[in-house]
Amino acid sequence: MEGITDRRSLETRELTIVNEVAKVLSRSHNFEEAIKDILKTLYSFWDVELSFVAIFKPHIKALQIFKAFGFSDEEIKRGIFKRGEGITGKVFKTGVPVVLTDLRSNPAFLNKTRVRDKLRGDETFVAVPVKVGGDIVGVLSIFKAFSSKESIERGIETLMILGTLIGMFYKLNERMEIERLEWEEEKKILREELKRTYNIHGIVGQSDAILNLIEVIKKVAATDTTVLITGESGTGKSMIAKAIHFLSKRKDKPFITINCAAIPETLLEAELFGYEKGAFTGAHTSKKGKFELANGGTIFLDEIGDMPLSLQAKLLRVLQDKEIERLGSEKVVKVDVRVIAATNRDIYKLVQEGQFREDLYYRLNVVPIHVPPLRDRKEDIPLLVEHFLQTYNSKYGKRVKLSPDAVESLIEYNWPGNIRELENTVERLVVMHEGTVRGVDLPPHILAYRRKLLGSEPMDLPRKIQATEREKIVEALEKTGYVKSRAAKLLGYTLRQLDYRIKKYGIEIKKY
Ligand SMILES: Nc1ncnc2c1ncn2[C@@H]1O[C@H](COP(=O)(O)OP(=O)(O)OP(=O)(O)O)[C@@H](O)[C@H]1O
Ligand SMILES: [Mg+2]
Numbered sequence: 001m002e003g004i005t006d007r008r009s010l011e012t013r014e015l016t017i018v019n020e021v022a023k024v025l026s027r028s029h030n031f032e033e034a035i036k037d038i039l040k041t042l043y044s045f046w047d048v049e050l051s052f053v054a055i056f057k058p059h060i061k062a063l064q065i066f067k068a069f070g071f072s073d074e075e076i077k078r079g080i081f082k083r084g085e086g087i088t089g090k091v092f093k094t095g096v097p098v099v100l101t102d103l104r105s106n107p108a109f110l111n112k113t114r115v116r117d118k119l120r121g122d123e124t125f126v127a128v129p130v131k132v133g134g135d136i137v138g139v140l141s142i143f144k145a146f147s148s149k150e151s152i153e154r155g156i157e158t159l160m161i162l163g164t165l166i167g168m169f170y171k172l173n174e175r176m177e178i179e180r181l182e183w184e185e186e187k188k189i190l191r192e193e194l195k196r197t198y199n200i201h202g203i204v205g206q207s208d209a210i211l212n213l214i215e216v217i218k219k220v221a222a223t224d225t226t227v228l229i230t231g232e233s234g235t236g237k238s239m240i241a242k243a244i245h246f247l248s249k250r251k252d253k254p255f256i257t258i259n260c261a262a263i264p265e266t267l268l269e270a271e272l273f274g275y276e277k278g279a280f281t282g283a284h285t286s287k288k289g290k291f292e293l294a295n296g297g298t299i300f301l302d303e304i305g306d307m308p309l310s311l312q313a314k315l316l317r318v319l320q321d322k323e324i325e326r327l328g329s330e331k332v333v334k335v336d337v338r339v340i341a342a343t344n345r346d347i348y349k350l351v352q353e354g355q356f357r358e359d360l361y362y363r364l365n366v367v368p369i370h371v372p373p374l375r376d377r378k379e380d381i382p383l384l385v386e387h388f389l390q391t392y393n394s395k396y397g398k399r400v401k402l403s404p405d406a407v408e409s410l411i412e413y414n415w416p417g418n419i420r421e422l423e424n425t426v427e428r429l430v431v432m433h434e435g436t437v438r439g440v441d442l443p444p445h446i447l448a449y450r451r452k453l454l455g456s457e458p459m460d461l462p463r464k465i466q467a468t469e470r471e472k473i474v475e476a477l478e479k480t481g482y483v484k485s486r487a488a489k490l491l492g493y494t495l496r497q498l499d500y501r502i503k504k505y506g507i508e509i510k511k512y
Contacts, residue, residue: 014158021162032067038166039069048142050115050123053166054081054088055138057396058284063092063139065113075113081139086110086184089414091139097156100125103143119143124152127253130161132167140166178285181308186293188252203236203243204387207377213240221247226319228304228364229342231371233479234420237342238302240369243342245298253297254458258290269311271329273318279328291324291335298338304364305345305356319363339364346492359373367488374415374422376428381411384419388426400430405439412453413446417473470505473498 020041028034035053042048065071065079081089087098087108101124103109103116109125123143130138140163146152183289201491203214211427220227221244238257245255260300261270262296270279274289290299301307307315319339321334341364350356374380385407402410415421425446429437440447452467472491480486488498 014154017158018161019274020045021165025165031170034169035067039067042142043069048144050143053138063088071113081114083455087127088113088139088141091129092136095136097128097160099152103394108271110202113200126156126159128163130163130167132171137167137170184290204383205380207379209372209377210380213419216369217243218247222245224338225366226364227340227367227369229369232373232418233344234418235371235373236419237371241300241340241342250297250338254294255298256290256294257300257302259302261306265308273324273326275327276329290336292333294337295335298340301341303343304341305343305347305350306458312360316360316363374418378411382407385426386424388423392427392430396430398430400433402435403436403438406437406442407452409439409442409446415447416475474503474507
């Protein structure tokens, strides 16, 4: 009779524990807090004075005590178990619970945390796996004095249930954490874009070239076609891409930029298409690619001319099928994304040289937009100067003006870096000067250019071409931090051709 009563009361007790743990999990939002509360519950409802949960940490390739009850900080720190090491490591490896008695003398008990001295001697050590589906992610271990063998069996069963509950919560939490990070990233992108929205109307210019361009921008914004923007560096390609997006019906959806030249070839694919957890070493979580992030909106593929051929094939497929596959996944995801691409390279030449796929070129080039260099639309210079003076005066709280002859020199200069160079020049003048900037206050290279133009011997055409070429090389070198191989690539020269020209023009190579 007594045996039966005993068993009954034990069952009730264990059900209560499972129930309490479930309650803890249902009100918890945080894995760490939840585990802490669970271990506390084991103490209050089940007299477990020592317990811990160890979780596998991939970066140290071992299990580590994540939360413990009854352990000192020092003891917790010592709680690191390799796969298969000691009882905890073994449970992690096999997924089978282990029970150990006679802890004071049992050699199987490694006492890694050195809690042996705290034990009274009648405790049993029970360790069970923390499971997520078929995967084991950690181990739940307790030290408890059980009253009978039967109660140990019940105890293991109870702990196995807790291990599963903890595992489920672990997984849920991981998902929530991934989603939170993704959400943060999306929020950041949206915020960035919001800041730049005003730039839609920021296209300044009065030349026929710019006025035509604005007409084209408005027309293509009303459609969903792919656009390829070409033009030298700094002419406003990125700005135009943004303007098209923000004038289109997709304006409230994301505008996502990816610079195909800035990202290492090996990472570009993952950036574009995303990946699943475990797709490659280091892929600890899964991640959405830019195409998925841009869903409903626009993706801007900057420096498309630098996209490796292997990815060009994949991109072509996305453009045709409007669906992507994350790395390491078979699943096909439908995406509704408008593509705008830009390059400062002669892309048609790249096609002829076999560095850019012809089929992709035609696919992208549905509406070509060419942005002419600033030196071919000099009538825009005074307006741009005025625009940037206003911008930077207000940014720096100043009232800098330019004298008419200073403006004249700026109009004469040939601006190899186009509008970006003009913008930087004006910003520097605003920072460096007070009141009115005179012609002589302009940077030396602009003055030198003017002197050349005004020089007694008029520059003949070949010399003019050479001067432009020299400036282009210097600019490319500046842009690439004087890494010659990259500058050569940017200019479309071989390294030898670039070296030859560096010597010919006596260009000084700065070392950083
Ligand atoms: N028409 C314009 N009116 C006002 N600002 C302009 C204009 N065109 C370009 N800008 C400004 O000049 C700078 C360079 O433009 P942008 O970055 O769009 O050039 P880009 O052609 O994309 O250059 P890169 O090839 O180096 O990427 C930006 O700060 C942009 O706001
Ligand atoms: Mg750009």
